[in-house]
Amino acid sequence: MRRTLPVALGFLAVALALYPLEATGYGLRVGLQLFMWIALAQSWNLISGLTGYVSFGHVVFFGTGAYTASLLVNAGMPWPLACLSGGAAGALLALIIGWPCLRLKGPYFAIAMLGLNEVMRVIVSYAEGLTGGGNGLSLPTLDASRSIYYAMGLVAAAVTAVTYAIVTSRFGLRLMTIREDEVAAEAMGIDTLRYKIYAFMLSAIGPGIVGGLSARDQGYIEPISVFPLIMTITMIVMALFGGKGTIWGPVLGAVVLFIFQEAVWARFVYLHQLLFGAIIVAVVLLMPRGILGVLQQKYNLPRTI
Amino acid sequence: MSVLITPTMVGQVVISGLLAGSIYALVALGLGLIFGVMRVLNVAHGPLMMLGAYTTFGLFQRFGLNPYLSVLVSMPLLFLIGVVLQRFLVRRVVDAPELSSLLLTFGLSIALVNLAQLAFTSDLRSVEYLTGSFVVGPFAFSKPRLAACAFAVTITAGSFLFLRGTRLGKAIRAVSQSREVAQVCGIDVQRIHLLTFGLGSALAAAGGSLVAVMVAIQPEMGQVYTFKSFLVIVLGGAGNYPGALLGGLLLGLVEQLSSLFLTAQVNEAVAYVLLVLVLLIRPTGLLKGRV
Amino acid sequence: MAPILEVRSAVKRFGGVAAVNRVSLALEKGRIYGLIGPNGSGKTTLFNCITGVDHVDEGLILLNGLRVDRLKPHQIFHLGVGRTFQVIRVFPELTALENLLVVTTAGYAEARGRAEELLVRVKLERLAGEFAGNLSYGQQKLVEFIRVLMTDPELILLDEPAAGVNRTLLNDLLDAVRALRDQGKTVLLVEHDMKVVMGLCETVFVLDHGEKLAEGAPGVIQADERVIEAYFGR
Numbered sequence: 001m002r003r004t005l006p007v008a009l010g011f012l013a014v015a016l017a018l019y020p021l022e023a024t025g026y027g028l029r030v031g032l033q034l035f036m037w038i039a040l041a042q043s044w045n046l047i048s049g050l051t052g053y054v055s056f057g058h059v060v061f062f063g064t065g066a067y068t069a070s071l072l073v074n075a076g077m078p079w080p081l082a083c084l085s086g087g088a089a090g091a092l093l094a095l096i097i098g099w100p101c102l103r104l105k106g107p108y109f110a111i112a113m114l115g116l117n118e119v120m121r122v123i124v125s126y127a128e129g130l131t132g133g134g135n136g137l138s139l140p141t142l143d144a145s146r147s148i149y150y151a152m153g154l155v156a157a158a159v160t161a162v163t164y165a166i167v168t169s170r171f172g173l174r175l176m177t178i179r180e181d182e183v184a185a186e187a188m189g190i191d192t193l194r195y196k197i198y199a200f201m202l203s204a205i206g207p208g209i210v211g212g213l214s215a216r217d218q219g220y221i222e223p224i225s226v227f228p229l230i231m232t233i234t235m236i237v238m239a240l241f242g243g244k245g246t247i248w249g250p251v252l253g254a255v256v257l258f259i260f261q262e263a264v265w266a267r268f269v270y271l272h273q274l275l276f277g278a279i280i281v282a283v284v285l286l287m288p289r290g291i292l293g294v295l296q297q298k299y300n301l302p303r304t305i
Numbered sequence: 306m307s308v309l310i311t312p313t314m315v316g317q318v319v320i321s322g323l324l325a326g327s328i329y330a331l332v333a334l335g336l337g338l339i340f341g342v343m344r345v346l347n348v349a350h351g352p353l354m355m356l357g358a359y360t361t362f363g364l365f366q367r368f369g370l371n372p373y374l375s376v377l378v379s380m381p382l383l384f385l386i387g388v389v390l391q392r393f394l395v396r397r398v399v400d401a402p403e404l405s406s407l408l409l410t411f412g413l414s415i416a417l418v419n420l421a422q423l424a425f426t427s428d429l430r431s432v433e434y435l436t437g438s439f440v441v442g443p444f445a446f447s448k449p450r451l452a453a454c455a456f457a458v459t460i461t462a463g464s465f466l467f468l469r470g471t472r473l474g475k476a477i478r479a480v481s482q483s484r485e486v487a488q489v490c491g492i493d494v495q496r497i498h499l500l501t502f503g504l505g506s507a508l509a510a511a512g513g514s515l516v517a518v519m520v521a522i523q524p525e526m527g528q529v530y531t532f533k534s535f536l537v538i539v540l541g542g543a544g545n546y547p548g549a550l551l552g553g554l555l556l557g558l559v560e561q562l563s564s565l566f567l568t569a570q571v572n573e574a575v576a577y578v579l580l581v582l583v584l585l586i587r588p589t590g591l592l593k594g595r596v
Numbered sequence: 597m598a599p600i601l602e603v604r605s606a607v608k609r610f611g612g613v614a615a616v617n618r619v620s621l622a623l624e625k626g627r628i629y630g631l632i633g634p635n636g637s638g639k640t641t642l643f644n645c646i647t648g649v650d651h652v653d654e655g656l657i658l659l660n661g662l663r664v665d666r667l668k669p670h671q672i673f674h675l676g677v678g679r680t681f682q683v684i685r686v687f688p689e690l691t692a693l694e695n696l697l698v699v700t701t702a703g704y705a706e707a708r709g710r711a712e713e714l715l716v717r718v719k720l721e722r723l724a725g726e727f728a729g730n731l732s733y734g735q736q737k738l739v740e741f742i743r744v745l746m747t748d749p750e751l752i753l754l755d756e757p758a759a760g761v762n763r764t765l766l767n768d769l770l771d772a773v774r775a776l777r778d779q780g781k782t783v784l785l786v787e788h789d790m791k792v793v794m795g796l797c798e799t800v801f802v803l804d805h806g807e808k809l810a811e812g813a814p815g816v817i818q819a820d821e822r823v824i825e826a827y828f829g830r
Contacts, residue, residue, distance in 0.1 A: 054404050056411070104584050107346050107403045111535045112584065114348070115577045118532070122573045173698045177687050184685035187647055188699040189673035189747065233415060240408070274419035280412025284405050285397050 016153060020146045028145045032217065034258050035152035036210050040231070041238035041250035042159040043206035047199050048236075049244035050172065052179030053102065054110045057117035058235055061090035061204040062211035063226035067124060069212025070137050070221055079144070080151065083212030090208025091201045098200040103193060121227040136222030139215065148217045152210065159206045163247050166202075167303060175199050179245075230273060234261075237276050240283045243290030247304060252291060310565060313443045318561045324450040326557020327457040328512050332530055333537035334461060334549045335508030341481040341544035342501040343399050348410040349390075350509050350534055351527025352417035357383055357510025358526065359425060361517040365432050372434050372518050373456055379514045380507040387506025388499050395502060396495075414531070421524035430522040453515040460511050461550065464504075468546060477501055481544055529573075536580045598661055600625045600751055600782050601646070606655035606665075608641055615641040616652070617806035623751070628777050629784045630797035630814075634827055637803040639786045640682055643753055647679050648672040659751070678744035679753040682786075684736045688729025692720060692739050695728050699746050707746075714742040718768070734765050741769065745776075752776060754785040758792045770796055794818065802826070 020028055040062070048054045065086030072082035101112045124131050131137060166172040177185040178192050186192050215221045234257070242253025257279075265272040287294050295301060336350045347353075360379040364370040370378075394413065398406040435452060438445040468474035479487040480497045488494050512530070520526065537556055541548025556576065563575045599622040608616040616638045623629055631639050644650035646657055648669035657665040664672050686695050696711035697704075715721045718738045723731060728739055737757075744752055754773070758766055773783055773796060787793050793800060794814040802809040802817060804826040810817055817823055 052402075052404060054407060056407075100581055100585050107407065108539070108584055110404075110407050111346065111532075111539070112581060114535070115532045115580060118529075119574045119577045122571070126568070126571060170697060170704070173690060173694050176690065177698055180687040180689055181685050183649060183669075184681065184687070186669040187649060187673060187679060187681075187685075188743070189670045189701075190698070191668075191670045233411075236408070236411075271419075271423075274416055274423070277412045277415030277417075277419060281394065281409055281416065284409045284412065285394070288401070288405055 013157075017150075020149055025145065028149055029217075030262065032145065032149045032152050034255065035149070035156040036214060037234070037238060037254040037258050038156040038251050039152065039159050039206045039210045040235045041242070041254045042156070042163055043203045044235045045239045045244055045246075045250045046159075046163060046166070046203035047196075048203075049239060049246070049250075050166070050175040050179065051196055051199050053106055053196060053200075055113050055200075055203070056110050056236075057113040057115070057232060058203070058207060059227060059229070059231040060117045060120045061093060061207035062214075062231060063117075063120060063124070063223075064093050065090045065208030065211030066215040066221050066226040067131055067137070067211075068208070070139055070215045071130070073139050073216065074137070079142075079212075079216045083151070083209050083216065086212030087205040087209035090204035090206075090211070094201045094204035095197065098197045102196040102200060117227055117229065117232065121223045124227070125223045132222075134223065136220055136225075138220050141219055142216070145217065148213050151213055155206060155209050155213070160247065160251060162202065164304065167247055171195075171198075176245075230276075233273070233276055233280070237279055237283070240288075240290055241279065243292030243294075243296070246290070246292040246296065249290050249292040314565065315562075317444055318565055319558065320444060320446065321450070322558035322561035323554055324447070324454045324557070325561065326554035327454040327461070328516060328553075329530075329533055329537055329556050330550045330553025331457040331461050331515075332509050332512035333534040333541075333553050334464060334546065335505035335512075336531075336534040337538045337541070337544070337546060337549040338477070338481075338501050338508070339505040340538060341546070342477060343395070343406075343498055344403065345395060345399060345406040346403070346410065346535070347395075347502075347505065348407060348531060349414035349417055350410075350505070351529070351531030352414045352421070352524075353383055353387065353506045353527070354509040354513035354530050355421060355522075355524060355527035356386070356417070357513025358517040358522045359421065359430075359513075360510065361514040362430050362432055362522050365434070365517075372432050372514065373452060376456060376460070376511050376514045379510040383510030384503040384507040387503040390506070391499050391502035396498065399498065414528075418524045418527075425524065427523055427525075431520075432517045432522070434518050449518045453519065456515055457512070460508070464508065465546070473500070477504075533576060536576055536583075539580060539583055597624065599623055600660055601784070602656075602658040603642070603646065604656040604658070606642070606645060606652045606657065608638075608645055608650060608652050614806050616645065618655070619803065619806070619808045620655075621801055621808065621811070623782055623784060625750075625782050626777060626780045627782060627798045628773060628796055629782075630793040630800040631784060631786045631803065632788070632790075632793055632800060632817075633803035633809070636805075637826075638806040639803055640755060641806075642803070643679065643755055643786060646672075647677060647753065673747075673749075676747075676750040677753065678747065678749035678751070680740050680744055680755055680757065682755040682759070684733070684740050686728040686731075686736050686739050686743070688727065690728055691725050692728050692731065692735075693724040695739055696743055696746050699743060710746060714745060718742055718772075733760055734762065737761060738765070738769075741772070750781060752781055752783045754783065756786055756788065758787055758789045766792070790818075 019031060023031065044055060044058050068089035069082040069086035072085055073079050097116060101109055104112065125133050174190050174195050177190060178195060182192055211226060238253035238257050239250040241257060242251065243249025261272065264275065283290065289297065332354055336347055339345055339347045357379040360382055361372050361375040364375045364378060365372055390413070394409060398409050435449045438447045439451065468478055476492045476497055479490065479492060480494055484494055533556060537549055537552035540555055541552030559579060560572055560575065564572060567575065601623040603619060603621050606616050606619045607614060619642060633639055641650065645652045648667050648671070652665050656663060659675055659677065664675065690698065692715065693711055696714065697707050700707045712721065712724065715724055720735060720738060723735065728736060731739065757769055761769065770792065776783055797814060799812065800814050800817045801811050802823050809826055810820050810823050
């Protein structure tokens with residue numbers, strides 16, 4: 001069993017790497033987006049699944065990364081570097097917001113995050129001189145779908161790897177104590193604020209980079225397209241469904257729900273959001289730990305699932 | 306912007322602020338009751354308000370019913386809806402970690418908004434009933450706002466009388482302070498939870514009906530009120546019902562005042578910054594609440 | 597010799613009620629102290645103020661002469677103070693071993709060594725990999741106790757260590773506390789079980805309605821009329 005898993009993963013990696021050679025433009029886009037969602041769900045999991053501090057406005061980092069990267073690309077920076085800067089911008093925003101807001105108790109932090117996304121969208125719309133406001137921002141045309149596919153894949157893999165590293169380390173254990181019993185954690189010498197900020201910043205890098213990549217791929221962004229609530233909702237549903245707090249849960253959730261989304265959304269646009277709302281309700285009531293969480297408990301699986 | 310700000314302008318703004326604040330207070334009271342009694346942060350509060358607004362619109366369009374009278378319909382209707390939601394969904398997460406109730410009501414709010422989109426489409430609707438203003442001296446009182454405020458004050462006052470004076474109201478306050486003690490005193494806590502969620506929803510609906518005359522009605526109209534209701538609760542102190550009143554008026558004032566100095570768009574940011582400031586400096590609220 | 601812990605006129609209010617009202621006490625190093633009083637007398641509140649979980653409204657708390665009443669709990673922890681809780685607070689989804697590893701900043705190998713040593717000392721080594729939430733009450737109590745010992749604190753605060761514990765386990769715990777005192781540690785415990793207090797503590801403080809009623813050797817306290825009144829009413 002131990003040897004088959006890495007080998008299977010290896011095959012999968014090779015298959016995914018060779019995929020663009022055969023895939024159509026549409027197929028490439030689908031693959032690219034799947035990687036993006038994995039990265040997003042996994043990143044949300046880093047803060048919300050591990051520490052229990054629910055981020056309801058997480059797409060704000062995606063949007064911030066998108067705008068940062070776009071502005072830099074328009075200023076002449078090569079897009080890979082610009083996207084990485086998008087990630088850095090996300091982390092910086094997380095630090096600025098997190099420093100005051102993570103002091104708050106869980107529910108109050110959630111309220112604060114609810115408002116944050118709207119505020120950023122408004123600010124971006126307002127700063128027309130810089131961001132083009134409601135008219136959006138265009139990037140020089142470039143057909144880099146294939147490279148972006150690989151880049152997204154790399155980010156998805158990286159975030160998953162980072163999650164694995166964290167969950168198996170003492171840093172990760174300390175994050176989990178915050179979720180279990182924050183008062184006891186503080187009393188046991190854990191500087192909970194500092195750990196929360198670290199986790200928050202880490203959770204913002206992925207969306208930041210991926211936002212930049214998405215912007216580069218689309219070639220055009222506007223406030224509503226990069227700060228949409230539906231993106232936060234989707235991230236959350238994916239991570240919840242697969243199992244928040246686990247390593248592969250967000251991946252599983254992303255894959256299953258993305259396929260579902262492609263099958264349903266294409267036909268019923270409105271039904272899509274409604275179904276996601278219903279799924280959240282169902283998951284919270286019936287299996288709040290998600291698929292992998294339930295399996296973990298039932299079969300006493302290790303935490304590295 | 307180098308326009309001189311005259312006392313008249315400030316006065317006008319204060320009036321507008323208080324008028325708007327009365328609606329915030331009404332809606333926030335509903336949220337505050339739900340939070341105070343069940344410790345549930347009802348993210349679906351805005352959508353419930355939206356349903357109240359659509360009820361008013363529907364009645365106005367079909368039967369020409371006076372929007373202000375439609376409150377008598379939207380409140381009981383949303384009360385029932387609230388009770389049903391509590392009975393089948395919210396009840397399961399009252400004792401769960403707060404994350405669960407947040408996510409549940411979040412999912413619920415998405416579902417409600419999208420059901421509304423399916424049923425009513427996203428087209429903007431409006432109720433043209435009352436327009437214009439009373440002019441008294443240098444001040445203009447917008448008629449719809451004035452009417453809305455009058456009704457809001459009445460309903461809010463009624464709610465307070467209910468909470469203070471009736472046995473049921475006292476039971477609600479008792480459960481809000483300590484569930485265990487209330488149980489020991491023979492109060493049926495489950496029933497109180499049902500009633501509170503229903504009452505909170507009804508208050509939100511009332512707010513929706515009242516603003517239906519003034520704003521564009523569309524499925525997402527409630528979202529901003531959800532956030533602002535949270536802000537009011539935080540300002541006034543969680544579980545502090547008179548505090549919700551104060552917080553609502555204060556929010557209305559701050560918003561209108563800031564519109565003197567900043568553009569309308571940035572107003573959203575003002576509410577947000579205010580929230581973060583209060584949470585950091587005085588998390589228990591301006592009047593003491595229970596964190 | 598300077599006291600290891602000094603509380604000077606501490607006042608802590610909740611709303612209109614003073615849960616702790618002008619309480620002063622001083623702990624000398626290397627002794628076992630008891631803190632008793634009827635329910636609601638402010639014992640746990642005082643503990644919370646000493647460990648930073650709550651903050652006093654007036655008064656000072658000094659640890660080895662250093663003011664600690666404004667510090668955060670984790671900072672006080674790192675100054676050498678450890679505590680257990682009235683209601684057991686182990687981390688349920690971490691294993692017993694992980695509960696111990698998480699509190700120390702020492703290197704992994706060193707931490708693991710010490711954790712395993714402590715687990716052996718309380719005979720829980722088989723359960724090292726078990727989720728703490730799955731352990732029995734007594735086992736959790738032990739884990740919480742040795743968790744406190746992981747970082748070798750100088751001052752140890754125990755909140756009702758005897759609660760819900762059977763005789764055998766209790767004796768083991770009491771022996772462990774005496775051993776700590778022999779190593780030069782200072783222990784302050786809140787307890788309702790009078791036998792435990794009388795048999796273990798060298799000095800006892802009595803709180804009633806937030807005020808310090810009496811202080812002295814166990815025998816003296818037992819005979820004090822005011823203490824008897826406070827416990828059994830007027």
